[in-house]
Amino acid sequence: xxxxxxxxxxxxxxxxxxxxxxxxxxxxxxxxxxxxxxxxxxxxxxxxxxxxxxxxxxxxxxxxxxxxxxxxxxxxxxxxxxxxxxxxxxxxxxxx
Numbered sequence: 001x002x003x004x005x006x007x008x009x010x011x012x013x014x015x016x017x018x019x020x021x022x023x024x025x026x027x028x029x030x031x032x033x034x035x036x037x038x039x040x041x042x043x044x045x046x047x048x049x050x051x052x053x054x055x056x057x058x059x060x061x062x063x064x065x066x067x068x069x070x071x072x073x074x075x076x077x078x079x080x081x082x083x084x085x086x087x088x089x090x091x092x093x094x095x096x
Contacts, residue, residue, distance in 0.1 A: 004031045004046060026053065051081055058084065 001008045001024040012020045027049060034040060034048035 003028045004042060004049075051084065054084060055080060058087075 001010055001021065003024055008024075010020060010024075030049035030052045031045050033052060034045040037048065040048060
């Protein structure tokens, strides 16, 4: 599996290979979307990819990734990320 410029060797249950490849493809697309923002190191690209996927899961829909230089869209995304962070922090506190 190739994600974020790296090859990963992963194991899965028999018959789950296609599903794992599909999931890896989803992650790779989000990494590419994060990379398109520009100015992010590799770990931040992976962080944004995870946040994009979490946002999709939380909202049941697609996330429009702003293009480089679209300040209003980046500000809106930052607000969504902060709200998601707050929700995740609350969940973590309730689990601990």
